[in-house]
Amino acid sequence: MRKLKFRSIILFFLALCVLFSGPFELFAAQTANEEQAPGRTMAQQATKKNQLWITADHSKHAILQQEFTAGPQVTKACLSCHSEAATQFHKTIHWTWLDPNVPPQERVGKAGLSINNFCIAMPGSYPRCTSCHAGYGFKDMSFDFSDQTKVDCLVCHEQTGTYKKFPAGAGNPAPKPMVFKGNGKTYFPPQWNKVAQSVGRPTRKNCGTCHFFGGGGDGVKHGDMDSSLMKPNKELDVHMGLDGKNFDCVRCHTTETHRIAGRTYATPAATDRKSLVEDDTIAKITCESCHTATPHKAGEKPNDHTDKVACQSCHIPEFARVNPTKMWWDWSKAGQKKDGKPFKKKGEFGKPVYFTLKGDMSWGKNVKPEYDWYNGSIAAVTANDMVDPSKPIQINWPVGSQNDPNSRISPFKVHRGKQPYDKINKTLLIPHLFGKKGSSAYWADWDWKKALESGSSKAGTKFSGEFDFVETSYIFPITHMVAPKDKSLTCTECHSKTDSRLSNLKGFYMPG
Incomplete structure (x- = not known):
């Protein structure tokens, strides 16, 4: 009798455990969730479904079974179903390489008169630069931008990983096995049907x-x-890590009618800082899109910074954390030879620190960004703008100020170097770099004056005939390589009287 009573008591308590286990688990989950910063919770909800449902298997489409021998043939087949794709794509910056929000006559963009301090400008080296154009045959400005079959659908959409454009093919893959002298590699024609399907x-x-x-x-x-x-x-x-969220680029660089969010010239990539809570149709291009403007736990001090400090400033402590990035490029030293031949000297990262074709270079790893106020717009000079060669020239710079409510203190890579300018017209010059011997290309004929005359002619800009080299800087916003939260900056990295990361920013009070 006692054993039976004891068993009854045990069963009663087991029943209670079963009855209340659900609420206890729910309470535990709620408690754990409350301990997590709301910005992380929001981001998890915004991205919880990674699986995209695909409703078409292109390998089964009859039109893709035909034998293709060239890219435009594939594009024509694509357009037979995706009838509006090329029309949409023709309106994007990936096609025009010009800023759509600037008057066309100003020619701002890679296909215009924009300048950088790397290979300087596209008009001097069309087929080499346009090997990255999402089209076929952009060898000069005679390219027919209205031809829908010239759109290269495959470079963005093929999934075999075998499709390659020839490095000097003006956007075309190799039509037959071809060696590119620049790297000694052999490039083969694509397996057109395989990549198309x-x-x-x-x-x-x-x-x-x-x-x-x-x-x-x-x-x-x-x-x-x-x-x-x-x-x-x-x-x-943390976003793209295979052992993390494993995001593809288009998870944040969302797309509408082939317009990909994120490109920055004069117009910001995002014109407001709404989150998906406020508007679930916005592009996810800003941190606030998923994490909101108050991503940290209630009452935590970092939430008081988000109206003045970009998330990236704290969460990307260094860039180039695996591979080195170029930090200096001096074109004035190009042209030196050994035994009459071009040569290359490598430095500590296995990267060239001198190359006859390009001059002196330096590289960096785990580089601390430089910081400035930034509202999402970048201003820049073009090859038509006058510059002051008596001091280093900012080719581009972030727009913003501490009094601009849309500005945040943001991180940048600043690449510095020396490049040619016109001593009389006071403009930066576009050299013709890539080409055959006798074409006036610098990398073939080793004559700066001829290369600058040819480049200016191709670009439609003036050249007085007198040139020298001037120091320049060029910026890139730092937004990728977001580190785990335990690697984010500590307060004293900025709030310090000595060695503050923000020591170059003046005109406002900052504790510490």
Whole structure:
């Protein structure tokens, strides 16, 4: 009898455990959720569904079974179903390479008169630069931008990973096995049917094929974008890490009618800072889009910074954390030879610190950004604008101020160097760099004056015939390579009387 009573008591308590286990688990989950910063909770909700439902298998489409021998043939087949795609794409900056929000006569953009201090400008080296154009045959400005079949659908959408453009093919892949003298590699024609039938949503590899290799090599330009982001871990980038969220670029660079959010010239990539809570149709291009403007726990001091400090300033402590990025490029030293031949000297990162074709260079890893006020717009000079060569020239610079409510203290890579300018007209010059011997290209004929005359002629700009070299700087906003939260900056990195990261910013009070 006692045993039966004891068993009854045990069963009663077990029943209570079962009855209340649900509420206890819910309470525990709620408690855990309350301990998590709301910005993280919001981001998890905004991105919780990574699986995209695909309703078409392109390998089964009859029109893609035909034998293709060239890219425009594939594009024509694509357009037979995706009838509006080329019309949409023709309106984007990926096609025009010109800022759509600036009067066309000002020609702001890569296909115009915009200048940088890497390979300087596209008009001097069309087929080399336009190997990254999402089209076929952009060898000069006679290119027919209205031809829909010239759109290269495959460079953004093929998923075999085998599709490659020839490095000096003006956007075309190699029509037959061809060796590119610049790197000694052999390029083969694509397996057109295989790549055409593989198409899907763009991945990091599609975007990175061009954007990770801007400036002629891996990580040369941006500092926060290089081949390490093809398959990163979350220590390098918490959003793109394979062991983290494993985001593709288009997860944040959202797209509408082929217009990809994120490109910055005079117009900001985002004109407001709304979150998905406020408007679920916005592009997810800002941190606030997913994390809101108060991402930290209630009452925590970092929430008081978000109206003045960009999230990236604290959460990207260094850039180029795996691969080095170029920090200095002196064109005035180009042209030196050994035994009458061009030569290359490598430095500590295995990267060239001198190259006959390009001059002196230096590289950096784990580079601390420089900081400035930034409202999302970048101003710049073009090859038509007068400059002051008596001091280093800012080719581009962030727009913003502490009194601008849209401005935040933001991180930048600043690339510095020396490049040619016109001593009489006081303008930056565009050299003709890539070409065959006898074409006046600098990399073939080694004559700066002829190269500058030819480049100016191609660009339609003036050249007095007198030139020298001037120091310049060029900025890139740092937005990728977001580190884990335990690697974000501590307060004293900025709030310090000595060695503050913000020591160059003046005119306002900052504790510490």
